[in-house]
Amino acid sequence: MPSDIKIPALGESVAGGQIAKWHFKEGDHVKTGDILLTLETDKVAAEVTAEFSGALHIGKPAGADVEVGAVVGQIDESAVAPAAKAETPKPAPAAEAKPSNITEFKVVPKPEPAPQASEISNLKSQMPEGRVTRKKMSPLRRKIAEQLVSAQHTAAILTTFNECDMSHVMAMRSKLQDSFVAKHGVKLGFMSFFIKAVVEALKAVPQVNVRVEGDEIVQQHFHDIGVAVGTERGLIVPVLRDCDQKSFAELEKDILGFAAKAKEGKIQISDLTGGVFTISNGGVYGSLLSTPIINPPQSAILGMHSIQQRPIAVDGQVVIRPMMYLALSYDHRVVDGKEAVTFLIRVKDCIENPARMLVGA
16 A cells, blocks of 8 residues: 655744656655655745655656655555666677668657646746746745834834944954864854954843843843845844854854754754844945834844945045945844944954954954
């Protein structure tokens, strides 16, 4: 009797998802442990593996929405795995003959197999209708949309701006890069500086390190910082834990680790929850200035932007410096303007005087 393929439990807050891809075709023989399908949820991409060996029957096509516990196919354990084909010895070449009155025929190519119903459905969903192409929204994209709209509807979002001179950070990175890589095996990037600067600012202005739960304000005394990462599936925000207790090298390794997991689709739900503050770096895409949207239930988010050579006044002289605009969006229900501005200035001071972060000044 065929065994059912069911969508496993993926976490307390995940009720289901969308089948992104089947890794085998209808009728293929699969083995225990083979990855059968990739499921996209509103948080992560999960892989469903085979619990039995046998012939695969696909019940739900790619693109179908399914709930936890749903049967999406079956595995026929009675099916015998196809034996490996033995090589057939080539016959000895026959003597060339030129018979008369024999018509020469060409072998007709074998026709391609008819596409499966799931493949036809996918083709139809991608088929252009005039001047547009219609594509179903993924669970992750739907969740991102819900989060952004929710933030706009529930929080009183205000953004304050400033700019920082990146000269000293860039000089420090250049001076320390070779020895840093030799010692730690990772490069010293800008993000670890900004994470450390945010930690210092949260300590200086703890009113920003809060969240709203109903009619209560929850003060947080830890520093788990989310770093927004763009992936092929959409925007995710993995959280770096206890950033106040980690070195620059540990932060850089955490960032690289999450980047690798995101690329491989291995991000877990636990990686994305529990942050107190988020940093978004639109500068990597060339953004000069933006107003980032808060990641609920957090109360603030810092936006980094492109570094540009700009003229500024220093000691009464016009000089060219590498400058970056900073944007802090915050929930005005719980964070006042004075606190937000003080926070952003603290971040600016830390970036313009990075040595202070190393000695805790």
